Amino acid sequence: MDAVITYVDGNDPVWRQDYLKYVGDSILTKRFRDWATLKYLLRGIETNMPFIRNVYLVVSHRSQVPEWVDMENLRVVLHSDFIPQEYLPTFNSNAIEMHLHRIPGLDEEFLYFNDDMFPVAPCRETDFFRDGKSVIYFSRHYLASGMYKKICRNSDRLARKILGMPEKCWFVRPQHICSPMQKSESEKVYSKAGEWIGRSSTRIRTEDNCTQYLFLDYLYYSGKAISEKLSNKHFSVFTASAGSLVRFIVNPSRNLVCINDVHVGQKRYEKLRAAVLDAFERRFPEKSRFEL
Numbered sequence: 001m002d003a004v005i006t007y008v009d010g011n012d013p014v015w016r017q018d019y020l021k022y023v024g025d026s027i028l029t030k031r032f033r034d035w036a037t038l039k040y041l042l043r044g045i046e047t048n049m050p051f052i053r054n055v056y057l058v059v060s061h062r063s064q065v066p067e068w069v070d071m072e073n074l075r076v077v078l079h080s081d082f083i084p085q086e087y088l089p090t091f092n093s094n095a096i097e098m099h100l101h102r103i104p105g106l107d108e109e110f111l112y113f114n115d116d117m118f119p120v121a122p123c124r125e126t127d128f129f130r131d132g133k134s135v136i137y138f139s140r141h142y143l144a145s146g147m148y149k150k151i152c153r154n155s156d157r158l159a160r161k162i163l164g165m166p167e168k169c170w171f172v173r174p175q176h177i178c179s180p181m182q183k184s185e186s187e188k189v190y191s192k193a194g195e196w197i198g199r200s201s202t203r204i205r206t207e208d209n210c211t212q213y214l215f216l217d218y219l220y221y222s223g224k225a226i227s228e229k230l231s232n233k234h235f236s237v238f239t240a241s242a243g244s245l246v247r248f249i250v251n252p253s254r255n256l257v258c259i260n261d262v263h264v265g266q267k268r269y270e271k272l273r274a275a276v277l278d279a280f281e282r283r284f285p286e287k288s289r290f291e292l
């Protein structure tokens with residue numbers, strides 16, 4: 001199987017120029033700032049996921065690629081390589097996710113990572129795919145308060161609609177961790193969801209969007225997913241202490257971790273960032289094949 005990572009460096013002047021030109025608003029720091037942890041995600045994949053064949057790094061511009069990346073081993077993919085031109089440029093992760101399965105050369109089975117998700121302990125292929133099915137836990141929700149939950153509900157409703165199923169008063173949401181995706185099944189959904197694909201391919205995130213959960217929900221309702229919890233820990237930098245982050249990274253009790261960025265002051269951000277980088281360097285001190 002392959003791995004796909006979406007990445008953005010909000011400090012890149014080329015990216016910032018485009019954002020200000022097409023969006024015009026001030027840049028949302030928590031969504032686009034770079035914690036400099038990408039190399040540790042790659043080291044984690046190489047160390048703990050030896051079954052991964054190719055790793056694709058998805059970026060908007062070549063200027064987004066860090067200088068330390070070995071371009072011969074890491075497959076860099078630009079948005080323009082797989083997203084229709086009519087939707088570009090986009091600064092909306094939902095728009096990017098709707099088209100990931102179109103990446104040229106991508107394997108049938110692939111793991112999709114946000115750049116805040118890390119494999120910190122040894123994983124097996126069967127943790128993510130088993131008997132031709134994706135493995136990830138789906139929780140049930142009744143209230144859709146806030147944009148994120150509304151987008152999750154949109155995804156659930158569209159998956160049901162594609163399968164000819166009635167709406168329910170509840171919706172499912174997959175675990176917030178790397179997603180085990182099936183290319184051929186994503187293609188089926190994509191071919192039947194043209195209107196919604198367009199509504200989800202906006203410049204910035206809106207309540208009308210779907211997320212890549214659409215593809216996972218489709219797998220769930222069509223019997224092609226196993227609802228089983230992946231071994232993961234979720235941290236929000238709003239509540240997590242530097243000590244708790246360091247302890248987990250250095251001595252993890254789960255296989256995967258998501259360190260979710262939220263709006264925090266600059267001083268706290270710098271403190272947590274320094275602690276996280278130090279802990280990851282202790283956990284993964286050796287360069288991966290993806291680094292020069």
